[in-house]
Amino acid sequence: MGSHDLPHSFTYKSDFGEALVILGEYEEALGQALHVSNRPALTERELLTCLSKKLD
Numbered sequence: 001m002g003s004h005d006l007p008h009s010f011t012y013k014s015d016f017g018e019a020l021v022i023l024g025e026y027e028e029a030l031g032q033a034l035h036v037s038n039r040p041a042l043t044e045r046e047l048l049t050c051l052s053k054k055l056d
Contacts, residue, residue, distance in 0.1 A: 007041035 002008075019036040023029045042050075 002044070004045045005043050007043055009038050009041045010047065011036065011038040 015038070016036055023034060
């Protein structure tokens with residue numbers, strides 16, 4: 001997917017969807033650029049290492 005050693009922030013769809021539902025309840029959020037927080041950035045190598053440990 002690219003360089004295995006460049007950090008990337010991964011966002012889970014369910015977390016992002018939940019944030020959108022919550023923001024949709026606030027009229028003051030309309031037309032605003034908002035940031036949905038996510039986990040700290042990982043490299044692809046770090047992510048794959050974490051996933052492989054969970055499979056062991």
